[in-house]
Amino acid sequence: MTTAAPLLPPADWRDFLALTKPRVMTLVVFTGLCGMLAAPRGIHPVLAFTAILCIALGAGAAGALNQWYEADLDAVMKRTAKRPLPAGRMDRQSALHFGVGLAAFSVILMGLAVNIAAAAILTVSILFYVLIYTVWLKRRTPQNIVIGGAAGAFPPLIGWAAATGQVAVLPVLLFALVFLWTPPHFWALALFIESDYAKAGVPMLPVVAGERATRRQIGLYTIPMALVAVAPWPLGLTGAFYGAASIVLTAIFAALAAQVTFGRNAPGMKPEKRLFAYSIIYLFVIFGALVVDRWLA
Amino acid sequence: MMNDEQDVIQRRQKARAIVMAVLLLAFVALIFFITIAKIKEGMAH
Incomplete structure (x- = not known):
């Protein structure tokens, strides 16, 4: 016999925002923007804004999926115990749906509005952070940060690719x-x-x-x-x-x-x-x- | 269900609906401006 999880009221929208790790996003957006501005070719301001928005949404999606997977771990760490999932303010399925939906949205919008190269690198960065860092390495090796750090290094590449279409x-x-x-x-x-x-x-x-x-x-x-x-x-x-x-x-x-x-x-x-x-x-x-x-x- | 609990649920649902409406409007505006930008880029080439 399985025990049903207690029913939670719908999560507050601020908790969905918290899932995206807005503070981490600041650095991601900034380095992405700098990669774009350092590129030799200009980009239309609306498309530049869209590209940065997609980088931010992609990073937010990766953050949400990271919190979905690591809810048990976050619960025992003082720094992360108040996050929406370990604090019991949101059910895990909502976090998963939100993360996957946001990731798909950011990549599709980047591909359609900006270019395929930027969308491809954005996809790799999200998958790298979620699968390589969060699922595979973080709990297995002390080198987790080294290889997982690559996920955070993608934004300048994406910004540059958004402006030029290449690397x-x-x-x-x-x-x-x-x-x-x-x-x-x-x-x-x-x-x-x-x-x-x-x-x-x-x-x-x-x-x-x-x-x-x-x-x-x-x-x-x-x-x-x-x-x-x-x-x-x-x-x-x-x-x-x-x-x-x-x-x-x-x-x-x-x-x-x-x-x-x-x-x-x-x-x-x-x-x-x-x-x-x-x-x-x-x-x-x-x-x-x-x-x-x-x-x- | 307690009245307080129902109030919380309704308040959160309303807040989420408002946020969703704002995001959808912003998305429509973004798509409009992207279309204009793409047309301008196409004309420049």
Whole structure:
């Protein structure tokens, strides 16, 4: 005999909005927009708006499907326990339908209104986040963040493809930058909320390999990230403005990462919190510098 | 069913219906502007 799930009243619309992880979407939309603005070909403002809307909706759909799949895990973590599903404000089926519907809508609209290349990359990014990261890797390997981070790296590629209909070296470098930025960014966070991940049984690097190995990995990933961040300038893909901005910004990132790499668990975890906070600013400003550089050119 | 519970359900259904109506209107407007943009692009080529 099966027990029926308790009937829930229809979820509030704000809970559907919360499923899309609006805060994460900010960075996704911004990097997508910058990828589009850095492209050599212009795009009609209405189509540009549509492309950005599709990127945001696609990211929102991936976030909703992530929360649908991870409701059990979210329930045991303090940071996520108040989300609509673990808090019992929404049934899982509604979240699944919402996520799948939103994903299909964003991809179809991108394909019909913008171009097939952008729609194809958007599809890959949603599937990558949901299937590769959420379903396959997150609970299985401490490298979950590394490979899953690729999902968050797609927006500049999609933005560029929306404007040009193809992919080039610069957006691939932007993809690599976000990809390599993700491990130090998330592991800095994981260091100061380590106990929460441990409680949920997620094999985050600090949980399975320990704090010292995590610090070393943060340092190791910062090196290729720094090279990729500066590379567009010597390769002749950007001007001196981006070159100077990327060197200064990346030097600060590297200095903060070095403090974490060579540091120990200090009271308050200040270096880790500083690196995490700066890493967000870093990505916003370096992408902004790329757009300004394009305008100056 | 309790009256309070029914009130909550009705209030949420109404709010969701309003949000859905606004989104559908926005979608219609978006499709209109996309069509205009596509026609203009077609004429430019």
